[in-house]
Amino acid sequence: VIVVLIVISAVVFGLTLKSAFESTFLSRCEKFDQYDCKKVWDAFQQAYVNKDPCKVPVEAYDPLIAAAPFKPQCNRMMFWSKTKDVVHGFTEKRDCFVTLEDTLLGSVLDGLTWCGKEGSKDTNTTGCPGWSDCENNTVRSFWIRASAAFADVACGNVTAMLNGSINTPFNPTSIFASVEVPRFIASRVKNLNVVMVIQKNNISNCTDPYLKNLTQALDKGITYSCKDVPESQIQECGAKPEIACGDCW
Ligand code: AVW
Numbered sequence: 001v002i003v004v005l006i007v008i009s010a011v012v013f014g015l016t017l018k019s020a021f022e023s024t025f026l027s028r029c030e031k032f033d034q035y036d037c038k039k040v041w042d043a044f045q046q047a048y049v050n051k052d053p054c055k056v057p058v059e060a061y062d063p064l065i066a067a068a069p070f071k072p073q074c075n076r077m078m079f080w081s082k083t084k085d086v087v088h089g090f091t092e093k094r095d096c097f098v099t100l101e102d103t104l105l106g107s108v109l110d111g112l113t114w115c116g117k118e119g120s121k122d123t124n125t126t127g128c129p130g131w132s133d134c135e136n137n138t139v140r141s142f143w144i145r146a147s148a149a150f151a152d153v154a155c156g157n158v159t160a161m162l163n164g165s166i167n168t169p170f171n172p173t174s175i176f177a178s179v180e181v182p183r184f185i186a187s188r189v190k191n192l193n194v195v196m197v198i199q200k201n202n203i204s205n206c207t208d209p210y211l212k213n214l215t216q217a218l219d220k221g222i223t224y225s226c227k228d229v230p231e232s233q234i235q236e237c238g239a240k241p242e243i244a245c246g247d248c249w
Helices: 002-016 020-029 037-048 058-067 084-091 104-109 138-152 175-183 211-217 231-239
Strands: 078-081 156-163 189-198 223-230
Touching: 020 037, 020 104, 037 058, 037 104, 037 138, 058 138, 078 084, 078 175, 084 231, 104 138, 138 175, 175 211, 189 211, 189 231, 211 223, 223 231
Parallel strands: 078 156, 156 189, 189 223
Antiparallel strands: none
16 A cells, blocks of 8 residues: 555656756746746747747747737836846846846746757756757757836837947847847837946947947947946945935946
């Protein structure tokens, strides 16, 4: 009898056992109210499960975006390129801006690797193709789709943090340049404010000729501004809640 009970409980346990990946997904998701995380998980999985991990097009994530739509947060939306650490160092301390990684889908999948396999219903977290290994790879397609959806709801005054320590702060191959900026439309977005993050040995700033490509790519009617801001000033504003968001830079 005991053996039978052990076998039965092992089978039941095995069937209900979640992978570490699914547990991470659901526990991160449950920090957000108003979403049915099991539904979001199912919509997520259908994008890549049982597929060649290099054959997951951007559109495969359409049902996921529909299951967890982005809400417009006018005047608070923050975009970035090659400034991930400084941006999130700031947004995690202050409630001034919302980045993709502060939304449900962005925060659930930030830093994770996943992919499926033909003939399997599992989610793998190892052996998945890298970002540039193939065009339609599982992880890259997700970030392109999510970035597009986030940019689609951009409204009011939009902010972008770019990196003054590299040669091409506005790189045409970046997600910011290739996916997000083309989706800002003048009927929704009033102004794009670039915050150029300046470190000691910066090689670019707001006068960088490359930024001409950014102003030219903007939908007519969206105004543009750019401000060079020392990284230390952004960090200081993150550490001092008494400084109003509008006075950070
Ligand atoms: P990024 P983006 N290998 O800092 O403008 C692995 O270049 O593109 O800025 N992961 C990569 C690679 C790579 N070669 N390139 C990019 N990534 C991933 C979403 C990685 O997770 C937000 F809304 C890296 O941290 C921003 O406004 C992230 O893509 C915009 O897209 C950003 O790369 C930033 O994309």
